[in-house]
Structure formats: C-alpha cells, structure tokens
Amino acid sequence: MFLRTFSRDLAIDLGTANTLVFVRGEGIVLNEPSTVAIHESDHSVIAVGSEAKAMLGRTPGNIRVIQPLRDGVIADLEITERMLGYFISKTQRRLRTILKPRVVIGVPSGITQVERRAVRDSARHAGAREVYLVEGPVAAAIGAGLPVQEPGGNLIVDVGGGTTEVAVISMAGVIFCTSARVAGDAMDEAILQYIRKHYNLLIGERQAEEIKITLGSACPGGDRRTVEVKGRDLADGIPKTIVLDEEEIREALREPVMTIVETVRTCLERTPPELAGDIVDRGIVITGGGSLLRGLDRLLGQETHLPVTVAQDPMSCVVLGAGRILDELDLLKRVAAPA
Ligand SMILES: Nc1ncnc2c1ncn2[C@@H]1O[C@H](COP(=O)(O)OP(=O)(O)OP(=O)(O)O)[C@@H](O)[C@H]1O
Ligand SMILES: [Mg+2]
CATH class of the missing domain: 3.30.420.40 (ATPase, nucleotide binding domain)
Structure with a gap:
C-alpha cells in the first residue's frame, strides 16, 4: 500500500456515551463507547472504546473503567485527551495518511473555555493541523437535514x-x-434504582441499559412484554432472577x-x-x-x-453534521469556531 499524500479531514462527535469519527470522502469509520480502562496504580491505559466498556462492572480492584465525559461535561480532562488521541490515531493509521488532518469536533454547548482548550490540545497532540469546535445541537440539526x-x-x-x-x-x-x-444514563440509573427499591435486587449499569433498550418506553402501546432480570439479592447476597414487565419499566423511567x-x-x-x-x-x-x-x-x-x-x-446526526461542515467552507466559517 502506498501512503496518501493528501490529508483526510475528520469530523468527530465527542459524546458522553459514544464517540464517532467521520472521514471526509469515506463516511463514519469509527463508532465506539467513550470509555477507558486504566490501572489504578500508574494510570496506564489498558483498553479504550468497546473493549473497555465490556469490562464495566467486571474488573478487579486495581483496574478502573472510566467514562471521562460524564453528564455532558468533561469530568476527567487527562483521560478525555488520551481517549480522543487514541481514536484519532486509530483512524489515521487505518487511512495511512501522512498529512495532518483538519478536524471539526462537536462538543456540548455548555462547555467551558478550559474544556474547549483541552479538546483542542488533545486533537492537536493527536496530530490535527487545524481544530474547529461546533456546538453539538447545531451539528445535530445540520446532520438531521x-x-x-x-x-x-x-x-x-x-x-x-x-x-x-x-x-x-x-x-x-x-x-x-x-x-x-x-438523558440515557439517567434512564439507566432510574431502572437500577427501581429494581433495587421494589425487588431488593442489585443489577449492573450495563444490564440496566440493556433493559432500557429492549423494553423501555415513554408511552403505553403494543403488547405487554416482559424480561428476565438477574442480579444479586441485597438481603442474602445470593444471585436471583425476577421478571419485569413493560409497564414497570415505564414507571421507573417516568422521572427522567x-x-x-x-x-x-x-x-x-x-x-x-x-x-x-x-x-x-x-x-x-x-x-x-x-x-x-x-x-x-x-x-x-x-x-x-x-x-x-x-x-x-x-445517533449519527452530530458527526454527519460536523462532516458536512468540513465539506462546506462557507458553513465552517459560519458555525464553527477555530479552537
Ligand atoms: N434503542 C434505544 N432505546 C433507548 N435508548 C437508547 C437506544 N439506543 C441507544 N440508547 C441510548 O442512547 C444513549 C447514547 O446516545 P448518544 O450516542 O447519542 O449519546 P452521546 O452523544 O454519547 O451523549 P451526549 O450527547 O450526552 O454527550 C445511551 O444512553 C444509550 O443507552
Ligand atoms: Mg451527543
């Protein structure tokens, strides 16, 4: 394979739950959970993305699985930088390009100056030539057409x-x-708390998310489906299975x-x-x-x-919108700020 001599510009949706990367001329090339697993002792990174998410709730004490962006803000600047750097270099390696890319990144509209700088610096460290930031909702609206x-x-x-x-x-x-x-995380938490309160059963975050995706709803409709839920009984500590129906999940989700x-x-x-x-x-x-x-x-x-x-x-609107901004210089000037 020969190396490309032109740069492949990138659009990124740096989300709390998922990070997506779009390459100009190719489309979406990466879609992974915004999750990092690190060693507690020396903070070295063990895994990033899907591999790290699969470890959630299953790690020994010396390994921590982190979502560096929590509640829509950057909770851990250093880990966010490393994660973003990892994702950018992963796509660059794949594309075998030698020219540094221009990067447009969709960020939450409320992020602070310090966070903006951190996002910019991590993209620069990862090899970006120019970095532009666009407010998430604007990118989402463009991506939604x-x-x-x-x-x-x-x-x-x-x-x-x-x-x-x-x-x-x-x-x-x-x-x-x-x-x-x-948003989604709060829905997972609400399901977890509901099961804890009504069934005295402890389940994991990933399991709560699965229940939400398969059975969650905001409005009644359709048939009354049920799901089996396995967890740990809080009274005697023994694994136990319960059956939940759609209406209960809807009740659990009502507040968020x-x-x-x-x-x-x-x-x-x-x-x-x-x-x-x-x-x-x-x-x-x-x-x-x-x-x-x-x-x-x-x-x-x-x-x-x-x-x-x-x-x-x-789920792709933000990254697709950021991708269109890359393509249209006029749009770039109007909606994105050079970071
Ligand atoms: N079919 C589904 N039903 C309900 N929720 C879903 C479904 N599929 C995914 N989700 C939820 O969507 C959320 C992730 O959405 P998305 O990727 O848009 O978030 P994000 O952009 O990473 O986060 P943010 O915009 O807050 O930074 C997760 O909470 C996930 O559980
Ligand atoms: Mg988002």
Whole structure:
C-alpha cells in the first residue's frame, strides 16, 4: 500500500456515551463507547472504546473503567485527551495518511473555555493541523437535514447519554438553548434504582441499559412484554432472577422522561414569538440515542401539541453534521469556531 499524500479531514462527535469519527470522502469509520480502562496504580491505559466498556462492572480492584465525559461535561480532562488521541490515531493509521488532518469536533454547548482548550490540545497532540469546535445541537440539526442556514426557527432536541440539549436554531446560530443533565444514563440509573427499591435486587449499569433498550418506553402501546432480570439479592447476597414487565419499566423511567419533556417546554416558553411561529409549522426534531426510546416522540407530541419527528439515524446526526461542515467552507466559517 502506498501512503496518501493528501490529508483526510475528520469530523468527530465527542459524546458522553459514544464517540464517532467521520472521514471526509469515506463516511463514519469509527463508532465506539467513550470509555477507558486504566490501572489504578500508574494510570496506564489498558483498553479504550468497546473493549473497555465490556469490562464495566467486571474488573478487579486495581483496574478502573472510566467514562471521562460524564453528564455532558468533561469530568476527567487527562483521560478525555488520551481517549480522543487514541481514536484519532486509530483512524489515521487505518487511512495511512501522512498529512495532518483538519478536524471539526462537536462538543456540548455548555462547555467551558478550559474544556474547549483541552479538546483542542488533545486533537492537536493527536496530530490535527487545524481544530474547529461546533456546538453539538447545531451539528445535530445540520446532520438531521434541517435548513439551519435560513432565517426561520428550528427546534432540535438531542437526547444523548449524559445530557439533553434543546436548541432553537436560525441562520446557522443558536438563538436559545436549554439543557439538562438527564438523558440515557439517567434512564439507566432510574431502572437500577427501581429494581433495587421494589425487588431488593442489585443489577449492573450495563444490564440496566440493556433493559432500557429492549423494553423501555415513554408511552403505553403494543403488547405487554416482559424480561428476565438477574442480579444479586441485597438481603442474602445470593444471585436471583425476577421478571419485569413493560409497564414497570415505564414507571421507573417516568422521572427522567418528564425532566426531558420539561426541558423542552422551558425552551419553548422562552422562544421569541416569530421563531415560535416557525416551530409550530415545522415541529420538533429529536436526535441522539435517547430519541430511540419507544414512544418518546409520541409523548413529546402530546405534551407540547407540536409535531415531533425522530431524525433518520439519530445517533449519527452530530458527526454527519460536523462532516458536512468540513465539506462546506462557507458553513465552517459560519458555525464553527477555530479552537
Ligand atoms: N434503542 C434505544 N432505546 C433507548 N435508548 C437508547 C437506544 N439506543 C441507544 N440508547 C441510548 O442512547 C444513549 C447514547 O446516545 P448518544 O450516542 O447519542 O449519546 P452521546 O452523544 O454519547 O451523549 P451526549 O450527547 O450526552 O454527550 C445511551 O444512553 C444509550 O443507552
Ligand atoms: Mg451527543
């Protein structure tokens, strides 16, 4: 194989739950959990991505599995840098390129200057030539195919792992944005707590996520399915199996789901009237992995009286939007800030 002599520019969605990398001219080349396993003693990295996530809840005391971005903010700067560096070099190795890439990174809209610098520096350390940061909701809206450059309000709701970001976007800028640190992770935690409280049974985070994905819902509908759940009985410490039905899971999810609905309502209440009028016509578009929770679109529709659509391929919207920004210099100038 010969080395490419031109650079392959990258778009990255640095998410709390998942990191995706898009290569210009190729598409999405990497999609892995934002997870790192390290040795407690010397902080050396043992595994990154899927391999590290598989270790969650199964490690001996000297190994720690970390999600360096928690609740939509960078909780561990150093590990985030290392993880991002690992993902970038992994894609660069694969592409066998020698010229340093330009990189557009989608970041949560509320990140601080210190966090912005950390993201930029880790991308530079990993070999980026130029780094641009774009606010997550703007990238999500572009990726979802909304006409964000035109004057006219678009309401985008991104329900990720750590945060729900709700933004009104017009003319390529965020007019108003609200966010809550309640999204997919909080749903998992709610399921875990429900089972603990009602069945005195302790389950793991990964298991809670699996239950949410297979059986979770925000609205009643369909048949009443059940799932077997294995965990550790808190009274006698012995492994035990229980059976849960859909309605119980919905009950467990009620609080985080209603927080998401309230966050959307708050944003709508504060939207200037002209733009609110546009939103009545265009409706709401939801993106992010959390938008796949069954019936969330229906519930949001009932609660806001607006049409709600789940974007196509909702978990890829941010990275695809960032990818389009790479392609269109004009868009890059308007929505992304050089870091
Ligand atoms: N079918 C599904 N039903 C419900 N939730 C799902 C489904 N598929 C994935 N999820 C959840 O989506 C979340 C991850 O979504 P996503 O990859 O958009 O988050 P992220 O971008 O990494 O996080 P953030 O945007 O908060 O930084 C996880 O909590 C995951 O459990
Ligand atoms: Mg996200």
